[in-house]
Amino acid sequence: DIQMTQSPSSVSASVGDRVTITCRASQGISNWLAWYQQKPGKAPRLLIYAASTLQSGVPSRFSGSGFGTDFSLTINSLQPEDFATYYCQQGNSFPYTFGQGTKLEIK
Amino acid sequence: QVTLRESGPALVRPTETLTLTCSFSGFSLSSHGMCVSWIRQPPGKALEWLAFIDWNDGKYYSTSLRTRLTISTDTSKNQVVLTVTNIDPVDTATYHCVHHLWYGDKYYFDYWGQGALVTVSS
Numbered sequence A: 001d002i003q004m005t006q007s008p009s010s011v012s013a014s015v016g017d018r019v020t021i022t023c024r025a026s027q028g029i030s031n032w033l034a035w036y037q038q039k040p041g042k043a044p045r046l047l048i049y050a051a052s053t054l055q056s057g058v059p060s061r062f063s064g065s066g067f068g069t070d071f072s073l074t075i076n077s078l079q080p081e082d083f084a085t086y087y088c089q090q091g092n093s094f095p096y097t098f099g100q101g102t103k104l105e106i107k
Numbered sequence B: 001q002v003t004l005r006e007s008g009p010a011l012v013r014p015t016e017t018l019t020l021t022c023s024f025s026g027f028s029l030s031s032h033g034m035c036v037s038w039i040r041q042p043p044g045k046a047l048e049w050l051a052f053i054d055w056n057d058g059k060y061y062s063t064s065l066r067t068r069l070t071i072s073t074d075t076s077k078n079q080v081v082l083t084v085t086n087i088d089p090v091d092t093a094t095y096h097c098v099h100h101l102w103y104g105d106k107y108y109f110d111y112w113g114q115g116a117l118v119t120v121s122s
Helices: none
Strands: A004-007 A010-013 A019-025 A033-038 A045-049 A062-067 A070-075 A085-090 A102-106 B003-007 B018-025 B035-041 B048-054 B059-061 B069-074 B079-084 B093-103 B106-112 B116-120
Touching (some): A010 A019, A019 A085, A019 A102, A033 A062, A033 B106, A045 A062, A045 B093, A045 B106, A070 A085, B003 B093, B003 B106, B018 B035, B018 B093, B018 B116, B035 B079, B035 B106, B048 B069, B048 B093, B059 B069
Parallel strands (some): A010 A102
Antiparallel strands (some): A004 A019, A033 A045, A085 A102, B003 B018, B018 B079, B035 B048, B035 B093, B048 B059, B069 B079, B093 B106, B093 B116
8 A cells, every 4th residue: 555644643833934844655646646735524625636636626825745755735925724633645556545634834 | 625524332341342333424324435443542642543444335444453353334334343352451541533634635634523432340
């Protein structure tokens, strides 16, 4: 199975800050990576797929990059509604696997 | 508008078989490219993908759980069923049914059911 490792596990930031979360795959996955946002008690929400393609309806302050084994999610100008947990997921091959999550907290 | 809704028992005894049903609308699983997965999340923990089924009845399973999982579909009823045998307290989780976005011959999870919390306890 492909292992997905996110860092950091948690991060504190303020409204208006820029935050970057990274995700590393245990083997190359081309650009077949997605990012999800999850708020407490809610189902995850697809933010980005194919490493950098923004899902419809997702604000442009979210962006993704990367290829192969190293990927990142950047949130520019953090808004109050962005404080949540973020997961990466590889879609390159079965079995699909997720990172362990990064909790973005308000400083 | 794609919607999915999970149903099943909230409490299951250890060693029993868990059966979860996903009822969906807004798409047909018999249409080319359509797929559904099950994903679970233990309380306070990360997401774990479990099983996948596509329009052609192709199926894939989690490596660690493959011997205990079965995914099937009733296209006439717009339902996907997941069974988990020999259930254990570590299987306590919220189980989500998820629709796939098909892009570049790969799939991502774009529509999620609200999830069904299943507690395993004697």
